[in-house]
Amino acid sequence: MPKVLISDKMSPLAAQIFRERGVEVDEITGETKDQLIARIGEYDGLAIRSSTKVTKEILAAATNLKVIGRAGIGVDNVDIPAASAQGVVVMNTPFGNSITTAEHAIALMFALARQLPEADASTQAGKWEKNRFMGVELTGKTLGLIGAGNIGSIVADRALGLKMKVVAYDPFLTADRAVELGIEKADLDTLLAKADFITLHTPLTDQTRNILSRENLAKTKKGVRIINCARGGLIDEAALKDALDSGQVGGAALDVFVEEPATASPLFNTPNFISTPHLGASTNEAQVNVALQVAEQMADFLVTGGVTNALNMPSLSAEEAPKLKPYMALAERLGSLVGQLAHDGLTAISVEMEGAAAALNPKPITSAVLAGLMRVHSDTVNMVNAPFLARERGMDVREVRREREGDYHTMVRVTVATQAGERSVAGTLFGNTAPRLVELFGIKVEADLAGDMLYIVNEDAPGFIGRLGSTLGEAGVNIGTFHLGRRDAGGEAVLLLSVDTPVPAAVLDAILKLPGVKRATALKFD
Structure with a gap:
């Protein structure tokens, strides 16, 4: 037993x-x-x-x-x-705690709108400051959702019931899903400019850390009220303190903090600030x-032997696992590559399996692609829950199997539809075990996807590689491998470099300033 x-x-x-x-x-x-x-x-x-x-x-x-x-x-x-x-x-x-967390966000929104904690403290202190606490109605106001997944969609439903307008920013939210929810899909700058209230419902990742930065807080409507029941670190707390003091932000309510337990936050005792000790999931x-x-x-x-909501294991039978393991590694890296390079405004994704790959169970391969793709924005996504999260955001996921062989005996191709058009990457297995990228956005390029890497799009011109090498060398960034591809001589070229250490933001800025560079992005593969 x-x-x-x-x-x-x-x-x-x-x-x-x-x-x-x-x-x-x-x-x-x-x-x-x-x-x-x-x-x-x-x-x-x-x-x-x-x-x-x-x-x-x-x-x-x-x-x-x-x-x-x-x-x-x-x-x-x-x-x-x-x-x-x-x-x-x-x-x-x-x-399990989605409704509870969503309700806590709504409760904090009411508390901010009517200054309930301050009014309670004042009244219990024997004061009767009726004119001091002038609140605002939620009816007719615009709520900005940063993150429209499971919890965010529940908050949207409750807000619509309060006769609010809802605008959402979520890279994985499709237009069809937004219509289904009855909300407006928008980019982050549009949301910041429109919202009277902002709630955050996104995991903490490299892409979402300080998503409400000092710069973005300055873009908000003056007097906006902000609620965070998601993760500490989504808001620059020092910048929020300054924005509250200046009146740019009219009120803020945080259930989560960068450091927890939060015992000495700069936000404490700031007027129009409400805090709770990470109570989002705290209901019976x-x-x-x-x-x-x-x-x-x-x-x-x-x-x-059933597997549900596993963070480090796919749903596989014992017979399938050995054959599928290298394909899932390839699929996850291809998904991660697309997620890091073309993750905004995704509406559809196609996973094509060609040659030997077409004879395998496609579900784990597709799940691995989705996990790699969505892990850029979520610290809890895995091959078990990735398909659910994709459906929840209205993504159209297709599987295509082609038994014929092409240039390679086996190949997996991932194509995503974005607002800028379709983007496609493809990979194969060398020796039936080693994942290898063979095509990137229509350009032939062979590369291993592992560790820290640098992706560069540039004009194919003499002297560029030397200038790039000098820039990285002066910054102390050592190149491990160097992979180059181009459409034709003198046209657009792509570079994939593996580097021994992560490329700092300042070095990326310096690369972007090199003549002919169109894009430079740091990549990370586990």
Whole structure:
């Protein structure tokens, strides 16, 4: 009988489900790291919330561990690479607290609109400052959503019920999906200029970090009110403090902070600022939901081998896995390449499998492409939930299989439709195991996609490579490999360089200033 340890407090219904499914369970919470290390070796599964930190040391002691289940969405407290290296599946429950988080955002919006915390404190202090607290109505106001996925779409639905207008910025939101939701799709600058209230519902990634930067806060409508129940780090907190002081931002409510627990934020005691201690998922219903879901998922995996919401494992049968593994690695890198280079305004994606690839199960390959594509914007996307997230955003996903062989005995091509037109990349397997890029946006180029890389589009002209090498060399950036492709002599050329260290923003700016350079983008592949 499989055995699971529940190491954080959660609904007793979780333990009940484990037992009903034939899984032995212990509920032992509040242990120290050393106590957990001494105990963990006897368990097949570990069910946690946010308190337990699953480190390399704990994983090293977990000699029988097969699955970690996080009751909630965030897995910052789990060393996923170490778990993957040890063959431990990591699951979360990304949708169990969506309604609760959306409702908290709406509650904070009301609190900002009517200055409820300040009015409560004043009244309970024996004052009666009725004229001091002049609020605003939500009816007829424009709500700007940054992120229109699961939680964002719920917030949009509630806001429309309040007779608000809703404008959304989300690179994966299609026009058809926006119409279905009854909202307006817009770019970020348009949203900032239109919105009376802004709510954020996007993960924290390199692309979304400080999405409300000092520069972007200056683009907002004067007096805008901002709510963040998503992730700390989406807003430049120092810039928000200055914007509140100047009146550019009329009010802000944060449930999340860059540093948590937040005990000394510069925003504290700022007029028109409301804070809560990461309460987005803190309702009885949400805690029950995530506990039930994590128990069901873990029990299914331990008893039947079923996989749901795994962050480091695709849905595969034992027979398919060996054949599909190199193809999934190729597909994920192709998706990541497209996601890093052509990720805005995506409306459709086509995954073509040609030659030997056409004889395989296409679902894991397509899921791997979507995971690579969408991981640019989400820290929880994986090959299990990527298709769901794509459908949720209205993306049209097509699979095409061509049994005939072309230039290569096997090939995977990824084509995306964007506002700027179609973009296509293709790759193959060398020796049936090694993923290799063979075509990039219509230009033949062979390259490995791994580690830190630099993508450059330039005019094919003498002397450019020397100038580029000098620029990188002066900045201390060492080139590992160099891959060049071009449409024709003197035309447009592309360069893919692997570099030993990430390319700093200042170096990218210097490259962009070189004669003939049209684009320079830093890339990262795991």
